[in-house]
Structures are given as structure tokens and as C-alpha cells.
Amino acid sequence: MTTRRKVPGVRNYDGPAGGWGALKATATAVREQMDTLKAPITLMRTNQPDGFDCPGCAWPDKEHKSTFQFCENGAKAVTWEATNKRVTPDFFANHPVASLLHRSDYELEDLGRITHPLVYDRASDTYQPVEWEAAFARIGEILRGLPPEQVEFYTSGRASNEAAYLYQLFIREYGSNNFPDCSNMCHEPTSVGLPRSIGIGKGTVSLDDFDACELIISIGHNPGTNHPRMMGTLHEASRRKVPIMVFNPLRERALERFADPQNMVEMATYGSTRIASSYFQVKAGGDAAAIKGIMKALLELEQTVGKVLDHDFIAQHTRGFDELVADLHATAWPDIEQASGLHQVELEKVAAAYAKSNATIVTYGMGITQHNEGTANVRLICDLLMLRGNFGKPGAGICPLRGHSNVQGNRTVGITEKPSKDFLDRLEKVFGFKPPAAHGHDSVKAMQAMIAGTAKALICLGGNFAVALPDPGQCFPAMGKLDLSVHIGTKLNRSHLLVAKESYLFPCLGRTELDVQDGMRQSITVEDSMSMVHASAGKLTPASEFLRSEPAIVAGIAQATLPDTKVPWQALVADYDKIRDLIEKTVPGFEAFNQRIRVPGGFRMPLPPTERIWLTPSGKAEFFVFPGLHEDKVVDGADVLRLITIRSHDQYNTTIYAMDDRYRGVFGRRDVLFMNQADLDARGLAHGDLVDIETVTQGRKLRYEKITAIEYKISPGSVAAYYPEANQLVPLDYIDVDSGTPSYKSVPVRIVRSALN
Numbered sequence: 001m002t003t004r005r006k007v008p009g010v011r012n013y014d015g016p017a018g019g020w021g022a023l024k025a026t027a028t029a030v031r032e033q034m035d036t037l038k039a040p041i042t043l044m045r046t047n048q049p050d051g052f053d054c055p056g057c058a059w060p061d062k063e064h065k066s067t068f069q070f071c072e073n074g075a076k077a078v079t080w081e082a083t084n085k086r087v088t089p090d091f092f093a094n095h096p097v098a099s100l101l102h103r104s105d106y107e108l109e110d111l112g113r114i115t116h117p118l119v120y121d122r123a124s125d126t127y128q129p130v131e132w133e134a135a136f137a138r139i140g141e142i143l144r145g146l147p148p149e150q151v152e153f154y155t156s157g158r159a160s161n162e163a164a165y166l167y168q169l170f171i172r173e174y175g176s177n178n179f180p181d182c183s184n185m186c187h188e189p190t191s192v193g194l195p196r197s198i199g200i201g202k203g204t205v206s207l208d209d210f211d212a213c214e215l216i217i218s219i220g221h222n223p224g225t226n227h228p229r230m231m232g233t234l235h236e237a238s239r240r241k242v243p244i245m246v247f248n249p250l251r252e253r254a255l256e257r258f259a260d261p262q263n264m265v266e267m268a269t270y271g272s273t274r275i276a277s278s279y280f281q282v283k284a285g286g287d288a289a290a291i292k293g294i295m296k297a298l299l300e301l302e303q304t305v306g307k308v309l310d311h312d313f314i315a316q317h318t319r320g321f322d323e324l325v326a327d328l329h330a331t332a333w334p335d336i337e338q339a340s341g342l343h344q345v346e347l348e349k350v351a352a353a354y355a356k357s358n359a360t361i362v363t364y365g366m367g368i369t370q371h372n373e374g375t376a377n378v379r380l381i382c383d384l385l386m387l388r389g390n391f392g393k394p395g396a397g398i399c400p401l402r403g404h405s406n407v408q409g410n411r412t413v414g415i416t417e418k419p420s421k422d423f424l425d426r427l428e429k430v431f432g433f434k435p436p437a438a439h440g441h442d443s444v445k446a447m448q449a450m451i452a453g454t455a456k457a458l459i460c461l462g463g464n465f466a467v468a469l470p471d472p473g474q475c476f477p478a479m480g481k482l483d484l485s486v487h488i489g490t491k492l493n494r495s496h497l498l499v500a501k502e503s504y505l506f507p508c509l510g511r512t513e514l515d516v517q518d519g520m521r522q523s524i525t526v527e528d529s530m531s532m533v534h535a536s537a538g539k540l541t542p543a544s545e546f547l548r549s550e551p552a553i554v555a556g557i558a559q560a561t562l563p564d565t566k567v568p569w570q571a572l573v574a575d576y577d578k579i580r581d582l583i584e585k586t587v588p589g590f591e592a593f594n595q596r597i598r599v600p601g602g603f604r605m606p607l608p609p610t611e612r613i614w615l616t617p618s619g620k621a622e623f624f625v626f627p628g629l630h631e632d633k634v635v636d637g638a639d640v641l642r643l644i645t646i647r648s649h650d651q652y653n654t655t656i657y658a659m660d661d662r663y664r665g666v667f668g669r670r671d672v673l674f675m676n677q678a679d680l681d682a683r684g685l686a687h688g689d690l691v692d693i694e695t696v697t698q699g700r701k702l703r704y705e706k707i708t709a710i711e712y713k714i715s716p717g718s719v720a721a722y723y724p725e726a727n728q729l730v731p732l733d734y735i736d737v738d739s740g741t742p743s744y745k746s747v748p749v750r751i752v753r754s755a756l757n
């Protein structure tokens, strides 16, 4: 083998994930962001019964009262919010918006917490302090002058149930169902696909199921970085000798080997535990073919060995089995191999393990959902599980790894552009106003309306809307065409700087901070990936005395907008128990809400499939026939590669904590393109060459120039680059039609050497 050229900032990472490296990275995050005396106490309060819910991810906690669960990226999320750094009115006065827009999101957020409510002043091109009430009054005036369907209301999934509920109440009383939210870029295929197959849009497993399962199939998610507390669960499962079969185009270190920082022996001996028992480097977009292959092999096993399918379950609980079987018989192995990039024998091996396991869990993330057929993918996973009755028994089920820490709760309490009639009827009955029934905009449609000029205002409850969406070349200018934009956030980002004719920036309390209303300490609630709802109460002194809570800001805007409102906004903000009482009255599953969150650990929302109750129109679980083998539109051309956009280890969505991606061996930079050696060779490229990437779809020309190609263990035909930088290559209308989710994981691209190499 020839020795690789040295590329600055790129080297092999040989260690396991977790371990001492994780402890060191945590210490660095604390040192750079926080008062070192305050930090240990703050971190110890994360995910404790009387503490706050970690804003990092939506993975649940075992008992919510166990000792502090160490998590490197949870610690980064907490220290990021609890930082000592502040971005003050003085700073804004000296830095025009145009100059700030040249900075990266990394530099912007690193300025620290926003301290004052701000209004954009066009004459000086600066954000300036404003009184809360004056700002609310002006926003109310503008909103009253606009038809409600011309206003877009974005939510990023960190908002509490209480804030999200008030927000949707305000918007529906105002008269809109335009609820673009981060879920529309993330797990919408889960929210759309699961109800069609099993009658509810949520995962069905609990943590206890991981203790009882006999096989885990992990598809398209990277828990070492994105759900680090899940690593403890996988680590335990692996030590129990549960096979963990991984499907991922990239070799992700944490899925290979992990050293659990909670495990003293492993830490002391520099040991580690194998995670994946088998690792299949499927092609980007090849999972549908792979799952079909596993199911086909399972049918073949049924014929040869017998007793493989759960016929009782299929007969009693499902519909559509014969159609599925016919489709699998009609699908040829060479086509499956071609589309998945995997061999028949590999898929047969998975089928054999699956046939042996009495209780199987399939876990999945963005590698499944962010494709043209994301919703169909989710349904295929249900098919696979249904064939062996893996719903409604211990140790089995489907486990979508949710994104933001309360994205699932936001949906539960009404953040949706497609509300059910039932929910709207209940709102009408309880509040006495008629909410609009017409479906509203999701994220892509909201942005398309802004581009077309038919949307005039945008209100954002958190997030970084324009940066999270595809194609900044179109989305960024659209922000500037609005009459009004309002951002409720904690730190500065580029969406805040893409100012409209009038723009407001409202700083809010974070989860770690004390929220006192009317002299009383308030708690909020969140729902994790496994449908557990529990309370969270911050304890830190707020970053500035001018901050308001998200419920208070939403109520302020609502009151100023709706002179004849039917909602007692002030009373609700004064006591969040009253908001929870209203949630209980209007959303099923919240009976005795206030009592039940006072029990440590909270309670579980109803999950009918766990009792083999199917809330589908037929009353059965529905098998689904995936059309063909391709998750993404086929594009002709032998030289076309599929681009995956991924998160680094030092990143939380558009928030970049630092420039390293330790487990993938990239340090101090993000301008790299991960490529297979064969794909480099085919283009006459070498590790470290500068390349240009061009998207191969109809429509706008999308390019990303001068990015460094590096050799990586990624399946041939697939390449990967970091999000959000690579969003300039994703077309805005390149979506899963069923759910509206952009296909961020499989953009057809061509790669050529840059002119300036």
C-alpha cells in the first residue's frame, strides 16, 4: 500500500469512542465556557428528578434518579447554554449586521448569550435594545394587518410542552395552521409513516425493552455523537452478547468500539467493548433494498426451515401480507445487491439472526428519514418487524431516535400543520374560538411561500430556520423580503441576521435557568424519544435580568396581537400548572397531568401498539409494499455519486461547538469531503486534493467549490460532507413527497478536481 499524503488536520483515529477522550473533551468545554466552580454542580443536576432535562438529545434516562450519567455531548449542550459569555447591546452597537453576517455560526454563537430584547435599526444597520412591551405592541400591530395565512410560525424542538402549547394556541386563535417546524426536516417520515403502519407516530420501545431484547438492528444513526447516552444501553446489550447489526455507509467509530466512562474497569485498563457484531456498509439510499433483501431471505428460510414467520400475529393483527410476499418474490437478488451495495449472503446472515431472535428492536435515524422515500423506508422497517410479531411483546419494537430534546412533545401538544379534527374541536369547546381547519405550511412550503413573496412574516420559537434548510442561495434572500421577522433564541445565529423590513430578537431563558413567575419557581415538561413525560426545572441564575421565559414571550405577543382573545394569557404565565390543566383538557393522554409529573420519572404517554391495539382505519397493522428498490430518484450517469450530509462530533445541528470531529479523525476544520479510495481513483484524485462538487438535478445550479477530498471508510458510490456547509448542494424541492422532508442524505452529485489545485 502506498503511504497516504499528509493532509493538515486529518489523521487516523485509532481509539474507541467514549473513554478518556470524552472526559478530556468535557473538561475543555467546561473550561472554555463556564465558571469551573459552578460547572460540576450544574452538570450533576442534568436529568435528575429535581433538576433540568438535558437539552442535548431525546434519549430517555433509566430511572431519572440514578447517579449522574456522564455524557460528553450532553455536557457540551449544557455548558454551551450555561456559558459565562454574553453578547450585549454595546457589542451590537459597534457591529453592524452586515459585518456580523460575514461570521460563521460558530463565531456568532461563541459570542455568548443574548442579554436584551433587540430591534433592528435600518439606519445604523444594528440591533438595538427595545422595551419588551413596545416590541410586542408593534408586532401585534403588524400581525393584525396581515392575513393569518401569510404568516409562518416556526418551532425548533427545544421548546417545552408549555411554551409549545401556548404558541399553537396563539397561532390558532390568530387564524393560521402554518407550523413549519424542525421535525419537517428530521423525523416527519416517522410521524407520517408510523401511523399508516401501526396507528401512532411514535416509537414503541422503552429502555426496559433493551434489557430484554435478543437482537438490535441499527440503521442510519450515529449514537456516539448524537445520542451518547444510548451508548451505555448498547454497551450493556453487547456485554449481554446481544448481536448488534449495523447498517451505515460510513464506519462510525462509536458503532465499532466504545469505552464506557461509567465503567471503572474499562477506563482504568484502557479497555473497550465491541458494539456492532456485524457492520454493513450499505450504499447511501440502499437501506430499502437491504431490508427487502432481509425479508426475502426470511421468506426463503420459512420455506426451507419453517417456523420463521409469526403466522398468528400476521393473521390476527395485520393486513396486506400477501401483497408483500408477492412483491418480495418478484424482486430479484441481483437488483437487491445492486441497489444496496451488499451481498445476498450478508443479508441472509441478518435474516438468519433475525429468525433466531425472539425479540428484536430496530433503531433508526436520519439515514432512513432524509431520503426521497423516507416515509416508505419507515414503513418497510415496520414490515420487517411485523413479520415476526415484534410489536407488543417485551424486548421488541421500533425505536426512532428523535432529534431535539422535546421535538416529540411539541408534536403531542399541537405543533403540526395538519391538526386532527378531533383536536381542533376540543380547542373550540374549551376556548370558544374557531380554529382554522385548512392545513398550513411545513418548513419547505413556508420557505417556498417566502421565496414567492406570498408569506410576509416569520416568527421563530428557537432554531436557525434559514441555515437548517437546503439551498441558502434561495433561502437567505427570502428572509430579507419579509415585512417582519421575530426570533426567540438564546444565542445569535445567521437566521437572526438575515433581517426583514422589521426584525426583533428576543432572548429567552434556557432549560438550565431558574424560571420564576409571580414569585413562584416554575417547572416545564418534556417528552423523550420513548414517550416519557417528565418535569424539568432550571436552577441557574438567568444569563441576564432582561430575559423572559418562552411562555411569557409567546403570551406577550399573543396579547398584543389579539385584542379580543379568549385565553387568560397572564394567569397562564403566572402559573404553568394552569397551562398543564389546559393541555389535560385538550390533548388525550394527559389525565392528572399535574399530579403525575410530581412523581420522579414522570409518566408514559399511551402507546396502543405496545398492547397490540392498532389505531389505523382498518384496526389492523398494515403491511406496506415499497415501490421498487430505490429510496431516491435514480439519476443517470456512471460518475454520479450520492452525497450524505452529516454532523460532526463537535456540533449540535447548526451550532458548532468546536471545529473537530474526533472519531472521524478530522481536526480544526470542516471543509472536507469523505470519499472511498475507489471513487478517488476513478477520478484520478488523491487523498487531500481540492475538488468541486456539483449537484446533478434539474433546476438551479448548485455548487460547492474547493473542498478537500479525503480518503475514508465509506461505501463506494457514497460521499459525505458536513451540514450546514453542504446545504448549498441540497435543492429545496428535493424532498420526500409524503412527508415534505428534504432528502439531505442522498443528493446526486458530480465531483471534479478544482481548477486551483
Ligand SMILES: Nc1nc2c(c(=O)[nH]1)N[C@H]1C(S)=C(S)[C@@H](COP(=O)(O)OP(=O)(O)OC[C@H]3O[C@@H](n4cnc5c(=O)[nH]c(N)nc54)[C@H](O)[C@@H]3O)O[C@H]1N2
Pocket: 056, 057, 073, 186, 219, 220, 221, 222, 223, 225, 226, 227, 247, 248, 249, 250, 252, 282, 283, 284, 285, 286, 287, 364, 365, 366, 367, 368, 401, 402, 403, 404, 644, 645, 646, 647, 649, 651, 652, 653, 745, 746
Ligand atoms: N451532539 C449532537 N446531538 C444531536 C444532534 C447534533 O447535531 N449533535 N442533533 C439532534 C438531532 S435534531 C437529530 S435529528 C439527531 C440526529 O442523529 P442521527 O440520526 O444520528 O443523524 P446524523 O448525524 O445526520 O447521522 C446519520 C447517520 O446516518 C448515516 N447515513 C447517512 N445516509 C445513510 C443511508 O442512506 N443509510 C444508512 N443506513 N445510513 C446513512 C450517516 O453515516 C450517519 O452515521 O441527533 C440529535 N442529537
Ligand SMILES: Nc1nc2c(c(=O)[nH]1)N[C@H]1C(S)=C(S)[C@@H](COP(=O)(O)OP(=O)(O)OC[C@H]3O[C@@H](n4cnc5c(=O)[nH]c(N)nc54)[C@H](O)[C@@H]3O)O[C@H]1N2
Pocket: 109, 156, 157, 158, 159, 182, 183, 185, 186, 187, 366, 370, 403, 404, 461, 462, 463, 464, 465, 468, 469, 488, 489, 490, 491, 492, 493, 508, 509, 510, 511, 550, 645, 646, 647, 652, 653, 654, 655, 723, 724, 726, 727, 730, 744
Ligand atoms: N444538510 C442537512 N441539513 C439539515 C440536517 C441534516 O442532517 N443535513 N438536519 C435537519 C434536522 S434533523 C434538524 S432538527 C434541523 C435543525 O434545525 P433548527 O432546530 O432550526 O436548528 P438548531 O441548530 O438546532 O438551532 C440553534 C439555535 O436555537 C436557539 N436555541 C437554543 N436553545 C434554545 C432554547 O432553549 N430556546 C430557544 N427559543 N432557542 C434556543 C439558539 O439561538 C441557536 O442558535 O436541521 C435540519 N437540516
Ligand SMILES: [Mo]
Pocket: 182, 185, 186, 187, 402, 403, 404
Ligand atoms: Mo433533527
